[in-house]
Amino acid sequence: MKVAWWYRRLGIKRSRGLTLLEVLVALAILTLLMAVLMAGWLQATQAQSRLTDAAQRMQQRQQISHLLRRFVAEALEPVPGSGTVFTGDAATLTAESTSAPEPTAGAAPLATRLGFTGTPRRLEVLAQGQTSAEYPWRFERAAIAYVDEAGQGHDQWPPLQGLPIEGTQPARPLPSLVQFTLLLAGDPQALIVLAAPRAAGWWLPEPSPPIAGLEE
Amino acid sequence: MTDRTVAARGQRGLSLLEVLVALVILTGFGAALFTWAGQTLQSANRAVAMQLETDLANNVTELATSLNPALRPEGKLETASHRYRWRSTLLRGPVDQVRYPAGDSPFQVMLYSVQLTVTDLADGNEAFVGERIVAGHRLARPMPSSGLFGGAPSAR
Numbered sequence: 001m002k003v004a005w006w007y008r009r010l011g012i013k014r015s016r017g018l019t020l021l022e023v024l025v026a027l028a029i030l031t032l033l034m035a036v037l038m039a040g041w042l043q044a045t046q047a048q049s050r051l052t053d054a055a056q057r058m059q060q061r062q063q064i065s066h067l068l069r070r071f072v073a074e075a076l077e078p079v080p081g082s083g084t085v086f087t088g089d090a091a092t093l094t095a096e097s098t099s100a101p102e103p104t105a106g107a108a109p110l111a112t113r114l115g116f117t118g119t120p121r122r123l124e125v126l127a128q129g130q131t132s133a134e135y136p137w138r139f140e141r142a143a144i145a146y147v148d149e150a151g152q153g154h155d156q157w158p159p160l161q162g163l164p165i166e167g168t169q170p171a172r173p174l175p176s177l178v179q180f181t182l183l184l185a186g187d188p189q190a191l192i193v194l195a196a197p198r199a200a201g202w203w204l205p206e207p208s209p210p211i212a213g214l215e216e
Numbered sequence: 217m218t219d220r221t222v223a224a225r226g227q228r229g230l231s232l233l234e235v236l237v238a239l240v241i242l243t244g245f246g247a248a249l250f251t252w253a254g255q256t257l258q259s260a261n262r263a264v265a266m267q268l269e270t271d272l273a274n275n276v277t278e279l280a281t282s283l284n285p286a287l288r289p290e291g292k293l294e295t296a297s298h299r300y301r302w303r304s305t306l307l308r309g310p311v312d313q314v315r316y317p318a319g320d321s322p323f324q325v326m327l328y329s330v331q332l333t334v335t336d337l338a339d340g341n342e343a344f345v346g347e348r349i350v351a352g353h354r355l356a357r358p359m360p361s362s363g364l365f366g367g368a369p370s371a372r
Contacts, residue, residue, distance in 0.1 A: 018232070022232065026232055026235070026236070029236060029239070030235075030239060033239045033240070033242065033243045033246075036243050036246045036247070037242060037243060037245065037246035037249075038246075039246070039250075040245075040246035040247065040248070040249030040250040040253065041246070041249055043249065043250055043253035043254075044249045044250075044252055044253040044256070046253070047252075047253040047254070047256035047257045047260070048253075048256060050256075050257065050260050051256055051257075051259070051260040051263075054260045054263060054264050055260075055263070057264075058263065058264065058267040061267065061271065062267075065271065065274065069274075069278065147282070147293065149284060149287060149288075150287075150288070151288060151291045151292075151293065176282040176283070176284070177278070177279065177282040177293075179295060181295065181296050189268070189297075190296050190297055191271070192271075192275065192295045192296060192297060192298070193275070194275040194278040194279050194282075194295070195278055196278045196279070196281040196282035197282075198281070
């Protein structure tokens with residue numbers, strides 16, 4: 001036959017085929033290579049999802065810190081006899097502010113309460129007793145602490161004792177620092193937000209955009 | 217070459233060697249995926265670390281804002297995860313006769329450079345070292361008890 005002749009000429013034994021050993025070796029190599037390929041793929045997918053998680057958590061942290069700092073910074077300094085308040089305990093903080101969480105006309109001081117309620121803790125902002133904003137974040141732990149001008153920490157404001165402080169006569173009715181300790185659900189790292197009230201001069205209102213409008 | 221020889225070669229299919237070479241090239245892609253995944257992880261970790269640094273720097277700024285170095289030139293604050301320490305040096309002042317809504321101000325103001333150091337309580341490392349410029353004030357004269365702003369709380 002002509003084909004057989006060609007095979008002979010090329011030095012190929014026509015019907016030899018592959019031995020079982022050869023096939024097994026080939027399969028082993030193939031499996032090994034595929035394993036490397038799949039592992040690489042898996043790793044890439046995992047890395048991608050971790051990146052997404054981290055980005056989401058970072059955004060949450062940023063939004064929460066921004067909201068809390070704004071709330072504290074815009075709280076009005078209570079002037080004696082004006083009826084303005086700044087009170088708080090470990091879970092809630094009530095302050096008056098000319099910047100409402102929702103857009104309102106005019107700049108009349110508005111009592112706004114920021115609080116952590118329920119289990120797991122949710123952040124809630126109430127203006128004039130009505131829920132004005134709800135946020136999607138869930139906290140495993142949430143605590144507010146207050147630091148006075150002397151550096152003394154308090155669980156509530158105004159503190160039961162310890163005021164007035166020497167040299168700051170009359171005692172400032174605002175804490176010098178508000179400290180939020182938060183643990184977001186699913187976040188291994190606690191979020192600590194220090195927020196300083198910007199006191200005085202609220203008769204010189206500064207226009208500012210509303211707190212609401214945050215989207216996840 | 218005749219048509220027959222071509223046909224005969226066509227029936228030969230791929231040799232083992234060829235398949236293996238193809239697979240090795242394919243595995244090259246797998247390795248590239250590994251590298252890519254590694255880079256993604258690295259950038260994720262870096263982003264998280266940078267976010268934590270920014271959080272800390274913001275907290276430092278808020279703490280500096282809350283300080284009145286004229287009253288407390290140094291001190292510390294401890295949170296659940298960090299210890300903040302500060303020391304201040306006078307840059308300017310004290311200055312009298314600052315602007316005040318009604319008459320002379322009872323306050324003296326001065327400018328301080330505040331050196332802040334933040335220690336991570338978990339591992340004891342210094343997480344932040346930096347400076348913030350902070351204004352201080354001190355009551356130098358009695359507060360006016362009457363007038364438009366008499367009895368009003370201190371201007372910070």
